[in-house]
Amino acid sequence: MDLRDRAARVCLEDAFDAVLGIVPWGAAFGGPRLVARVDGAAGMVPLLATAGTAEGLRAARSHIDRHLALCLGAEPLRPAWEWTEAGRWVGCSRPAPGWSRGRAWLLLALADAAVFLDDGSYAQVAREMLGRDRGMTGDLVPSADMTPYQTHFSAGKLMHQGPVDTSAAAIEAVALLKLAATVTASEAEGLRGRATTILRHLVTAHLTAPGAGRPPGMLLHGCYDLDQGIAVRHELVWGDFFLALGLALVTGLVDADDV
Incomplete structure (x- = not known):
């Protein structure tokens, strides 16, 4: 403190x-x-x-x-x-x-502002963001580059080309859980549901398991810098941190007002 x-x-x-x-x-x-x-x-x-x-x-x-x-x-x-x-x-x-973490970081900043400044206008901006770009971010884990040049549609579904970014998904999950503490009960249910679905997917599809030849609990498939080709399919420290924080929030180990 x-x-x-x-x-x-x-x-x-x-x-x-x-x-x-x-x-x-x-x-x-x-x-x-x-x-x-x-x-x-x-x-x-x-x-x-x-x-x-x-x-x-x-x-x-x-x-x-x-x-x-x-x-x-x-x-x-x-x-x-x-x-x-x-x-x-x-x-x-x-x-x-089009940077994958740009949207996630801004959602988290809005959640922080809604909580720590006690101002519902920031939650409203987050709602508008979520409503406006839902079509581009329907997947649980976004592409490392969300520009139109890096995506295409197949059978009506958005398909990614190139690496994804699990760290962006983990940041978004925490943002949604923090936002849920600032909105109505009905809205909070939807935000928590989306966050929980993201976290469950990260744990089941992108986390190393015991006996897999690597230490368990590593969040894989994070992308640090796609433009320069640096750590484009890696474990990233902030990915691990926000995954752990998201799990702590959703299980009640920590409170949204405390982080």
Whole structure:
């Protein structure tokens, strides 16, 4: 708890950019510092919100609102934007639109905002996302690249070409379970049902079993970076984490309000 509180204060006091309205992605991994990436939205919203100050709540709201305006302002969803010297946001080439985890991370950020900011408008945006793209994401595990160029239809069913991304499915399952805590009972039932179906499929179809020649419990078929061909059919640490968290949520070992 003390570590979380200190991290929240540092992010709020030293990293939050009041002009851009976000905590920038940063340059630790290389590249420009002033970047807004959808995978930097989910965890930062609850962190800022739990700083214990009105400023923290305002920063958390600003952070998610800026990412929504950028990422959902383009079609398909554009997961990364850079603030240029010319004083405007420009879409980054990587990760590109159609990135499998872009949608999942944004759903999780919306769930975090709905829970930690106690604001139903974020759950409504998530509902609209889920309703709008249901046709492209009907499969339990999405393609690593969801652009139209990587998919085709056969006998009326969407068929993927290339690797899938189990880590995106695990993130989505957690997002749905957290969203379920913020909506009506009838809506929650549908969200939990979809999340449970995803988790069951991951465990039965993509998890290593005892005696299979590999350590049990590995979530396989995650795709880290399809564009560069890096770890395109692998176990990924965040895939394992969100699968474990999803199972803990659905079995009641942890509560959605606590994560």
